[in-house]
Amino acid sequence: MNSSSTMIKKAAEFASAMIEPNAAQWEYARCFPRDVFIAAADASLAGLIVPATDGGSDLGPRGMADIMRKLAAADFAFAFSLVVHNNLAGTIARYGSVEQKQRWLPGMLSAKKIGAFLLTETSGGSDAAAIRCHARPQGSGWVLNGEKAWISNASDADVLSVYATIAPEQGFRGIACFLIPADRPGVHRLEPFNLMGGHALGTGGFSFTDVSLQPEDLLIAPGEAFKAAMAGIDLARVNVASMCCGMLERGIEEAVGFAGSRQAFGGPISDQQGIRWMLSDAATDLAAAHALTEKAIDALEAGQRATIAAAHAKKFATTAALKRLADCMQVMGASGYRADVPLGRHLGAAKMAAYLDGTTEIQNVVISRSLFST
Ligand SMILES: Cc1cc2nc3c(=O)[nH]c(=O)nc-3n(C[C@H](O)[C@H](O)[C@H](O)COP(=O)(O)OP(=O)(O)OC[C@H]3O[C@@H](n4cnc5c(N)ncnc54)[C@H](O)[C@@H]3O)c2cc1C
The missing domain is CATH 1.10.540.10 (Acyl-CoA dehydrogenase/oxidase, N-terminal domain)
Incomplete structure (x- = not known):
């Protein structure tokens, strides 16, 4: 191993x-x-x-x-x-x-x-328990109808974990998770989205028309499936936070290298206090994002609940990446805007990260619940 x-x-x-x-x-x-x-x-x-x-x-x-x-x-x-x-x-x-x-x-x-996780729908992603994809019981199985949107890997996925309600009146307790092949009759792959960036993610959707589901397609039973999805999201949020640290680290490295060699007004631009402070602020945010991410990882490693720690880490790291990658690009002048420098791609991805696995506002919903116990 x-x-x-x-x-x-x-x-x-x-x-x-x-x-x-x-x-x-x-x-x-x-x-x-x-x-x-x-x-x-x-x-x-x-x-x-x-x-x-x-x-x-x-x-x-x-x-x-x-x-x-x-x-x-x-x-x-x-x-x-x-x-x-x-x-x-x-x-x-x-x-x-x-x-x-x-x-x-x-x-x-x-x-x-290739696998995909199908929770979000066109009607909205933040209120994930309100999904409309419906698996109607029939015989010993179910019949699936509905649509999923904003699904990573959708363009190429072969195996789909589909969250659908089998009992809408039971709210999140009625949601089950099914594992099905993407080529099952009645499963339609939709055109991938044209996005601001991040096309390597193959983000798109699926629609389902009378898809036959058998008992052996059930991966997680109702009552457990939604809780399992939310527990998995804590790990995903920590990964997004860590990935934002990686992008920002790279941005600072590029900008420091550029500032040390770019000459203006008789010396390198790194001699300018304005440039130094911009990059110092970026370095502070990176250190803080890293510390919050490590705290959430410590909780996960100890087998403890990491919901609040993961929300803090994801909120801070995505926000820091968005602001400070733009600053790193600014330090590099027009050169930072070139497509062969990864910073523009990273900036677009930092915006994407602010939606993935719960928006920044939803992280605040999670954090505020811990403050007010509601
Ligand atoms: C590139 C990409 C890949 C994705 N991959 C996947 C995937 O693989 N699988 C999957 O299931 N989903 C995926 N998603 C969907 C993602 O999880 C959702 O976009 C996200 O949950 C937000 O849902 P929404 O876009 O429908 O926004 P909405 O839920 O419609 O929200 C709209 C706005 O309202 C705000 N808002 C909503 N509720 C509240 C509240 N209570 N308080 C304050 N503000 C609120 C939101 O923060 C947002 O700003 C992906 C999204 C993107 C962009």
């Missing part, structure tokens, strides 16, 4: 060799880089939190977050695509039956099968 530090080192090498040189092109071409996704699986990056007994790398939350920070420093969208895939593989290992594990995990660990 790979040790965590060896895997982090390998992930950094993978990012320089396979992500960094290609990421700008993925953006232009608006494509999901399936070949590089498979190469990531070959580098053992597709089963990070799957137990070794199920063929995975058995890393804890810290190992996964550290790896994702390295990958996101090269391209956030590609890294997030892997987060979604890894989380689903981990969910199958945790909740799946022996048959479900045998059917799906080998393909997911080799990335022959």
Whole structure:
């Protein structure tokens, strides 16, 4: 089994060799880089939190977050695509039956099968318990109808974890999670979205017309499914926070390098106090974002609830990345705006990060509940 530090080192090498040189092109071409996704699986990056007994790398939350920070420093969208895939593989290992594990995990660990998490709908994502996708009981199974939107990996996903209500009157307790192949009759893949950036994530949607679901398609039963989705979201939020740290770290590195060599008014612009202070503020925010992320990871590693800590980390790290990456670009003048410098791509991704796995406002909803106990 790979040790965590060896895997982090390998992930950094993978990012320089396979992500960094290609990421700008993925953006232009608006494509999901399936070949590089498979190469990531070959580098053992597709089963990070799957137990070794199920063929995975058995890393804890810290190992996964550290790896994702390295990958996101090269391209956030590609890294997030892997987060979604890894989380689903981990969910199958945790909740799946022996048959479900045998059917799906080998393909997911080799990335022959790419996974997607289908919770959000066109009617809205923040109020996740209000989903309308409906699995109507029929015989021993169900019939699925509805639509899902804003789904990462949608353009190429082969295996779908679909959250649908089987009893709308029971609110979140009526929501179940089904695991189905994307080519099942009645499943329609929708056109991927044209976005401001992050096209390597293949974000799109699915519609379902009278899709037949059998008992063996049920991954998590009603009553447990929504809670499991929310518990998984804590880990995803910590990963997003760590990935924002990776992008900001990269932004500061680029801007410091540029400021040290760019000459203006008789010396390097790094001699200007205004430039130094802008980058010092960015470094302070990075240190704070990193500390909040580590605190949330500590809780996850200890098996404790990390909901509040993850909300603080995600809110702070995404907001800091958005503001300070723009500052790093400003330090670099027009050169920061070039597409061959990753900062513009990172800035777009920082905006995307402010929506993923709950918006900044929803992190405040979570935090405020802890303040007022409601
Ligand atoms: C690139 C990308 C990839 C994604 N990938 C996935 C995926 O793989 N799977 C998945 O299921 N979803 C995914 N999402 C969806 C994401 O989780 C949702 O966008 C997010 O939950 C917000 O939902 P919404 O966009 O419908 O905004 P809405 O819920 O419509 O909210 C609109 C605005 O109202 C604010 N708001 C809502 N409620 C409150 C409140 N109580 N208090 C204050 N403000 C509030 C929101 O913060 C937001 O600013 C993805 C989104 C993006 C952009």
